[in-house]
Amino acid sequence: MSEVLAELFDVIEDRKETLPAGSYTTTLFTHEKGENAVLEKLGEESTELVLAAKDDDHEEIAHESADIVYHLLVLLSMYDMQLEDLLEELERRR
Numbered sequence: 001m002s003e004v005l006a007e008l009f010d011v012i013e014d015r016k017e018t019l020p021a022g023s024y025t026t027t028l029f030t031h032e033k034g035e036n037a038v039l040e041k042l043g044e045e046s047t048e049l050v051l052a053a054k055d056d057d058h059e060e061i062a063h064e065s066a067d068i069v070y071h072l073l074v075l076l077s078m079y080d081m082q083l084e085d086l087l088e089e090l091e092r093r094r
């Protein structure tokens with residue numbers, strides 16, 4: 001699991017560095033509203049997750065959860081944080 005997250009975080013960090021055209025991640029890093037665009041997305045996806053959970057729709061719950069995890073990793077990268085900051089916090093709680 002953390003391997004998948006690590007690979008995704010690496011891709012996000014690369015997008016931040018190179019800002020390739022046609023990349024959705026690039027649009028988040030270059031958005032005129034800056035991190036607000038990501039925060040808004042996290043808010044929207046959270047609402048969609050709540051609705052999916054209320055419907056007991058497992059496929060949609062997985063879909064919206066993945067959207068949230070992706071945007072969360074973009075947020076960490078945007079604040080120059082590392083994936084380890086999140087993983088170490090989770091580790092501390094075990």
Ligand SMILES: N=c1c2ncn([C@@H]3O[C@H](COP(=O)(O)OP(=O)(O)OP(=O)(O)O)[C@@H](O)[C@H]3O)c2ncn1[C@@H]1O[C@H](COP(=O)(O)O)[C@@H](O)[C@H]1O
Nearest residue numbers: 008011015022023024025026041044045048066067070071
């Ligand atoms: N994991 C994701 C990922 N999750 C969500 N999204 C995008 O986030 C947006 C979600 O916003 P919306 O809810 O408005 O999207 P939607 O499809 O209209 O609505 P939903 O049905 O998803 O709720 C969509 O445009 C998705 O494409 C993602 N975009 C990219 N990635 C990963 O990032 C990598 C790099 O992507 P690019 O930067 O686009 O090259 C990809 O290979 C993926 O691994």
